[in-house]
Amino acid sequence: xxxxxxxxxxxxxxxxxxxxxxxxxxxxxxxxxxxxxxxxxxxxxxxxxxxxxxxxxxxxxxxxxxxxxxxxxxxxxxxxxxxxxxxxxxxxxxxxxxxxxxxxxxxxxxxxxxxxxxxxxxxxxxxxxxxxxxxxxxxxxxxxxxxxxxxxxxxxxxxxxxxxxxxxxxxxxxxxxxxxxxxxxxxxxxxxxxxxxxxxxxxxxxxxxxxxxxxxxxxxxxxxxxxxxxxxxxxxxxxxxxxxxxxxxxxxxxxxxxxxxxxxxxxxxxxxxxxxxxxxxxxxxxxxxxxxxxxxxxxxxxxxxxxxxxxxxxxxxxxxxxxxxxxxxxxxxxxxxxxxxxxxxxxxxxxxxxxxxxxxxxxxxxxxxxxxxxxxxxxxxxxxxxxx
Ligand SMILES: *Cc1c(COP(=O)(O)O)cnc(C)c1O
Numbered sequence: 001x002x003x004x005x006x007x008x009x010x011x012x013x014x015x016x017x018x019x020x021x022x023x024x025x026x027x028x029x030x031x032x033x034x035x036x037x038x039x040x041x042x043x044x045x046x047x048x049x050x051x052x053x054x055x056x057x058x059x060x061x062x063x064x065x066x067x068x069x070x071x072x073x074x075x076x077x078x079x080x081x082x083x084x085x086x087x088x089x090x091x092x093x094x095x096x097x098x099x100x101x102x103x104x105x106x107x108x109x110x111x112x113x114x115x116x117x118x119x120x121x122x123x124x125x126x127x128x129x130x131x132x133x134x135x136x137x138x139x140x141x142x143x144x145x146x147x148x149x150x151x152x153x154x155x156x157x158x159x160x161x162x163x164x165x166x167x168x169x170x171x172x173x174x175x176x177x178x179x180x181x182x183x184x185x186x187x188x189x190x191x192x193x194x195x196x197x198x199x200x201x202x203x204x205x206x207x208x209x210x211x212x213x214x215x216x217x218x219x220x221x222x223x224x225x226x227x228x229x230x231x232x233x234x235x236x237x238x239x240x241x242x243x244x245x246x247x248x249x250x251x252x253x254x255x256x257x258x259x260x261x262x263x264x265x266x267x268x269x270x271x272x273x274x275x276x277x278x279x280x281x282x283x284x285x286x287x288x289x290x291x292x293x294x295x296x297x298x299x300x301x302x303x304x305x306x307x308x309x310x311x312x313x314x315x316x317x318x319x320x321x322x323x324x325x326x327x328x329x330x331x332x333x334x335x336x337x338x339x340x341x342x343x344x345x346x347x348x349x350x351x352x353x354x355x356x357x358x359x360x361x362x363x364x365x366x367x368x369x370x371x372x373x374x375x376x377x378x379x380x381x382x383x384x385x386x387x388x
Contacts, residue, residue, distance in 0.1 A: 006327050006366045006371070006375050006379060008191075008366045009190075009191035011190040011195045012368070016257055017258060021257075030249055035256065038252065040052040043186070044203060046259060048173065048174050048176070049178045049203040049204060050178075051203065051206070052202070054200070054201045055200045055217055055246070057199060057245075058163045058188070058200030060217075061185045061200035062090035062200075063245070065159050065213065067213075068212040071130055073094070073096070075095075075129075076097050076099060076122075076127060076128070077091030077097070078132045078133070079161075080101060080133075080135050081335035081352045082108055082335065082359075087135050091133070100347070101118055102353065103355045103358065108137045108358060109136065109142040110134050110147070112146035115150055119153075119154050129156050132147065132156050132158055134159070137300075137332075138164055139165045139299035139300065141162075141296075147180065148180040148181075158180065158181045158182050160184040162184050163192060164187075167263070170293060178203060178205040183203065184203045185203075188251075192299060193297050195254065196251035196255040197251055199252075199255060216245070217243065220239060220242030221237065222237055265369045268369040269297065269298035269367060270295075270296075272376060273288070276380070279377075280303065284306040284387060285305050285306055286303065300364050300367065301365045301367040303365060315361060318383070318386045321382070321386035322363075322379075325386070327379050327382050331359070331362055365379055366379055
């Protein structure tokens with residue numbers, strides 16, 4: 001009998017989630033009803049932000065954030081290579097030129113020292129970025145204090161791609177509170193911390209930015225009370241070119257129901273991460289670095305193979321042995337600038353050496369709230385055998 005496959009990530013859906021979605025299905029509104037604003041208000045309150053704008057994916061939210069911050073053709077957007085492609089693609093949707101800042105060896109997040117060096121050079125050649133997208137890799141906040149200080153000095157705006165990090169804390173405050181970033185984005189894809197099936201949200205403390213994102217989410221249309229009084233109650237105006245990036249009420253109801261268990265999810269993930277640390281202590285690998293300033297949401301548990309294990313049996317063999325044993329390991333991330341579509345723009349190996357070296361060693365182990373200790377033991381045993 002072959003044991004079941006343990007995935008690297010998995011949603012947790014309970015009866016109350018089904019009930020919440022069913023209630024919407026039986027209501028008058030499947031979209032543009034009350035569930036979306038209710039979910040937006042709940043996430044904003046939970047994270048300590050004044051405004052939240054839901055969308056049909058975090059990819060859409062990132063695009064809306066770039067547009068609201070005025071990113072346009074001829075501008076520059078910088079981000080980290082150690083992320084999902086969406087963190088970079090949002091800039092290209094707006095016609096901006098992309099560049100990548102290497103990561104810190106410990107945190108695996110965008111390195112503020114590398115950023116400072118690059119900004120210094122860019123200032124001399126008048127090539128400063130308009131936006132920097134900082135990604136909270138694996139659920140652990142970036143060094144947002146340092147990034148904010150550089151933003152204030154060089155005049156760029158900060159989008160925090162916290163797709164991995166709802167429920168995380170930085171300097172004892174919730175990620176998403178807008179103290180450091182201009183706009184923070186969450187993803188609700190099923191492998192992330194909480195899910196809406198597909199979905200995303202952008203948080204900020206600026207009414208103007210929130211209004212602009214909400215308008216662009218709905219075709220660039222606005223319904224203005226004064227204009228309706230003049231023309232009639234049917235009247236609306238498209239004042240700029242927008243999109244249909246709306247979240248449905250079914251999705252929002254699921255999200256709201258999931259949000260009520262956010263603390264429970266983070267606690268379960270942290271407990272399993274701590275347990276991995278102990279169980280893996282004697283193996284030829286590095287367990288995740290712990291930032292004293294940040295409480296991770298533990299979206300991912302990433303190990304890095306030591307040089308000996310890299311040489312023999314090698315990362316690929318370890319990966320394949322684990323997959324053959326039914327362990328859904330994964331690799332996060334292939335450096336974005338090495339994707340063929342980015343190489344076509346001129347990027348090549350050597351552009352971000354720390355991220356490129358990290359990529360050759362990385363392996364993501366299964367981690368999700370429903371992972372049992374017995375399953376976790378199976379992962380560790382399989383890893384031990386794969387490394388032997
Ligand atoms: C998942 C993810 C996204 C995209 O999220 P979607 O909701 O799937 O569009 C963006 N950035 C990062 C870092 C992610 O992990």
